Amino acid sequence: MAVTLHDVAREAGVSYATASRALNGSDRNVRQENAVRVQAAAARLGYVPHAPAQAIARGSTNTVALVVSDVDDPYFSMIAAGVIDAAEDAGLIVTMAVADRSPGLELQIVRTLRGHRPRAIVVAGSRIDGSGERASLVEELEAYRASGGRVSLISQPDLPFPTFAIDNTGGARRLALELAGLGYQRFAVVHGDDAIRASRDRRTAFADGLREAGLGLDPGCEIATDFSRSGGLAAAERLAELARAGVEAVFAVTDVMAIGAMSGLRAAGLRPGVDLALAGFDDIEAAGEVTPGLTSVRAPLREVGRRAVEAALSGAPAGVVDIPVEVVLRDSTPPRHRGADPPRTVVVNGATHLTARKGHDVAASSQAHGHVT
């Protein structure tokens, strides 16, 4: 049905082998004249090499597989963009699958993808704890690697593969310090299920940061909800109550949740940023576009995607690469001037001096390299 190399060879009047060499041979051992002849024939016939056949003959494909939790989430689409960039640079095609935050599905997907024998598999998505599938996932990836495949992970910092870990802990902690520095004293946190590592890490690190700043976090102020926009929306009612009870600022563990909460607060008659300050995490594009601009913690997601495939392809050793993040202050957390209190100055680790600056759109705080955790 389709045009095969055989047809091209015949059309060009050369042997099968010669045609192959002329078209894809790493050798240059083909007479100019024949090469041209073959290429012309291929073009005339609309021949495209059969990738699966090449894969089987060569023993390797030209694809990279990417597993994400959700496509329609800006967090993952930025990562995907980076992955696709890097793959393209390497002349590879990207195969993408969505695990929908289900460890079971994720496992199954990795199995399927492995069958396609990609050059590398990149798994992005927050680790779900406590699932029996975890061990199976590792096993699967290990088997893949054993058969010559390369693996790299984004944000699953406890598996035996090269891993790019967004610094959730450091980011959330520093965010807490920044907000404290801005004069906020009473906080609430909106988070997802603790089984979602990113959610738990950010939540606890934020609380730690608060403690470090000499502030507390009332247990009643930690609102568990769905790890999504609608979760944030649903939390709004409770937040409104808390605001009335004196809470001044909320940290939602993702921007998506924070933006949901923002809508909900408005619906409840509160003015985000005025009646209740709000901060998120990830610094997705929308964070800079909502009003008031959402204070957040930025991770270079696109770059992480790039680096993940580069690392995998280059056969990087297992180990965690901490991806530094930076706090981005926007109008949703205006400085809170209290006549009584003196302006706060926070000293971290007895060294880094965190100053809360504020710019029009993006005001990055102190650097976040390494283990500030």
Place this chain on the structure above:
Amino acid sequence: MAVTLHDVAREAGVSYATASRALNGSDRNVRQENAVRVQAAAARLGYVPHAPAQAIARGSTNTVALVVSDVDDPYFSMIAAGVIDAAEDAGLIVTMAVADRSPGLELQIVRTLRGHRPRAIVVAGSRIDGSGERASLVEELEAYRASGGRVSLISQPDLPFPTFAIDNTGGARRLALELAGLGYQRFAVVHGDDAIRASRDRRTAFADGLREAGLGLDPGCEIATDFSRSGGLAAAERLAELARAGVEAVFAVTDVMAIGAMSGLRAAGLRPGVDLALAGFDDIEAAGEVTPGLTSVRAPLREVGRRAVEAALSGAPAGVVDIPVEVVLRDSTPPRHRGADPPRTVVVNGATHLTARKGHDVAASSQAHGHVT
């Protein structure tokens, strides 16, 4: 290096052929006992069938290829989400490539993809006119189809394949009528290069709608800029001038551009929705999240993605399926009450009665099925 069917067969103590049948055979002609034996062996060895080999033996793969212009654009990520959904339902894996709005790259990508012999290729992305590559694209796609592949297109309504066309024309026109009905009289339009079909169609249809409502559009009020967020941002300065000169409302041909313009207007000291009304197109998620909510035209992108793969897989005939859109009025275009003028009532095609309703978040206008164009 990797575990092969051969290994499994040996481990299970049966023949190669039997192992194959037990694992993937469409037949059920394997004794229960052997089947179990083989499956156990496969599990023990961590065997995964070699997809390229299966592809070559069977003559068909289990992938669907998707070509988009940009991943990191919500318009395309919604479509991608739909495509992935449908593919998953069909037990297929999605291969995704980004053409970056370059016809040349798109062509090259389709060629490469074709080599992978996917079951179907779905091409999304607004057609770029006037490029010589167009014919080549069609040729490539045609060759692919000739070799048994299925093709479907999203929003490229003039190629000989099953196509899902967002009703840009009808949507923009109806948006114009709605805005006129709201009392706006002086407009500006922010658009991209006319070579981008979606941009041109929306722009001209909007002008047509205005004309239909008895309003004009000053040529000086059509601002050509980059077909992106930053393009919208860049147009803001000009928009501010126009607003001062009496322009009341702006239509940006995409939400992404409109949101960029919104930021820019704010920076210029104007209040979007108050000093200048603003409307976009696509109804991406962010449209409902910015403040004021952005009036837009909604297309069921995710569903379109689903349908595109379903159509391709089921071998739908060439032809255009018009995807109806609906106008979504939000706070960025508040009704404009003018003491003098009587409330407008617009009659379309002498039949449909368009009423501008306004809800909290989503107020859909009259239906948009078929050829209202």
Place this chain on the structure above:
DNA sequence: TTGAAAGCGCTACCAG
């Protein structure tokens, strides 16, 4: 129900 063997389209090695 099973095993043997013929391909699938291509690459790469081995002689010429």
Place this chain on the structure above:
DNA sequence: CTGGTAGCGCTTTCAA
């Protein structure tokens, strides 16, 4: 430099 040809891993007749 070129043509034969042996695989690559799997599916699928064809006999047994």
